Amino acid sequence: MQDTSAPSHELPTSFFFVTCQRGAESAVKWEMSQLRPEWHFAFSRPGFLTFKLPPGAELAENTSLPLVFARAFGVCWGKIKAPTLAEGKVALAKELKGEAFERLHVWNRDLLPAGDFRYEPRRSEEAMEVERTLLLQEDGEEPTLTIKQPDSTATLGDRVLDVILVEPDEWWYGCHRMTGAHLPWPGGLSGMPLPAHAVARTYLKMAQALEWSKLPIKEGQWCAELGSSPGGASQALLDRGLSVIGIDPAEMAPEVLNHPQFVWLQKRSTQVRKRDLRKIRWLMADMNVAPSYTLDAVEGILESSQVRLRGILITIKLPDWKLIEEVPGYLERVRSWGFPKVSAKQLQFNRQEFTVTAFRNPGPPAQSRYQRKRRSKRGRRTA
Ligand SMILES: C[S@@+](CC[C@H](N)C(=O)[O-])C[C@H]1O[C@@H](n2cnc3c(N)ncnc32)[C@H](O)[C@@H]1O
Known part of the structure; x- marks a missing residue:
């Protein structure tokens, strides 16, 4: 949950990111054009898009949009190069300048369109490894990266640090405040396994x-x-x-x-x-x-x-x-x-x-067609 005793300040940005199923980019662009016509599409790779606000405008971390085709979205602060995990971690921590977060979400953009060659969107091994590396804070390690909850499933109000592996060595980062329009899992990708007895995906x-x-x-x-x-x-x-x-x-x-x-x-x-x-x-x-x-x-x-x-x-x-x-x-x-x-x-x-x-919440028992007919007949008789 959000720690209100120590509010973190917001880093200014005028960019917004979305990740989605590969192939759904045009759907996201269309939804954005309806919801925020004044924002401009800025950049995309399959499964990852950014949008820019008009000059002078700043994006709030609690921005929430009812985007059907976005699996994850939030403010976008930029990208860093990560030739190695250790270098990526240092670069990211430097950029974040001591900001604190309740949760960390690390995921990769989809590798293929869902269903192609039986591909199921999931977090890659690389994304899991980046997550483990970022969560591990050694004593005296500088600069520090503060993530309060190691469990990644977010609850309403949480300030979540988003790290998206657009390429394995190119990490885009940003943040969102968890709202009802967000999915609680990193990138909207849960680790739910297919049970052995399941007859189909x-x-x-x-x-x-x-x-x-x-x-x-x-x-x-x-x-x-x-x-x-x-x-x-x-x-x-x-x-x-x-x-x-x-x-x-x-x-x-x-x-x-x-x-x-x-x-x-x-x-x-x-x-x-x-x-x-x-x-x-x-x-x-x-x-x-x-x-x-x-x-x-x-x-x-x-x-x-x-x-x-x-x-x-x-x-x-x-x-x-x-x-x-x-x-x-x-x-x-x-x-x-x-x-x-x-x-x-x-x-x-x-x-x-x-x-x-x-x-909907349960209402009074529904009337049958027969009951409705009887009632309207009675009404006509008494009128
Ligand atoms: C995606 S599959 C359903 C998968 C299923 N829900 C499962 O979990 O295994 C789509 C199904 O819709 C069925 N279908 C298509 N038209 C239908 C209709 N008019 N009434 C009932 N089923 C229909 C097809 O026979 C097919 O089995």
Whole structure:
């Protein structure tokens, strides 16, 4: 947590950095042009971008922007050359002039587009080694680098030192104050391993989305997943004690199919009878279809008087990056379903897609269509 007893002063800068999935740079640029049209794109390498504020303007460390396609962002102070780890450490500490931070985040920009040659964005061994070196403060070592918490997972308000290995020997550095728009892990990259029993990598996609979203999901509740085959995400839900209705015409993995809390409806989302979903409180979707198809399918279930949902966790695929301009409209549509809080992010285990979550607090029991009809008839009679 932020140490308010010893506030650190801010180093002035007029630059802002973003790291994102390789290939998502144009999406980030478009989002920035909408949110901060007065800032100018300054520099980029695949997966890393900087923006410059207008002359005379300074960027505050607690700057927070609802960027869907940024996995990490913050103020950018510059770059140093690091021919060796030791030289990099000295150069960085000199630049930081005794500033203190709660956390240290060190990561590399993505090495490949997500999914190419089965590449999963993760922190590299080099990034881990730089982190270990920077955290190790020997007695009497000068200049000092002050990181108060060795654990890198940030909590709200933390002042985080960001070190990005744009090249192994070229470290860009900056800082952010952890807000709700930031991910808590270095570069938005968690070290979550794929469990040995997982039937697909989508296990991680769901596990991370649940951790990020903090949806108030409880053990024993029912959920449904549209597009559940082969079953990685369903497994992550089952492992958290949920009962799952998987909806997909394609085959499920036997490990998932045989789970006592799993029910398979071998159907398309459009063929499901709403009464078969009466028990569900959460709706997940991960279908390889156009965004409007996913949104129509979710809306169809939400509108049914037979289903009382607390929230949704859906993946929206962007088959073409040009669809980025439609993203605000997709989110507006989700808000229009009566969810006070809607969050959207392209997470570490997302491919060319992003995750949307939304939930509401439990309200009075929903009325069935029959109850609504009776009530309106009674109203007409007494009028
Ligand atoms: C990315 S995969 C889902 C991965 C799955 N969530 C997992 O964790 O293993 C996309 C799935 O969407 C399914 N799908 C496509 N259109 C669908 C529809 N209209 N209704 C249900 N499933 C659909 C496909 O059959 C495919 O299995």
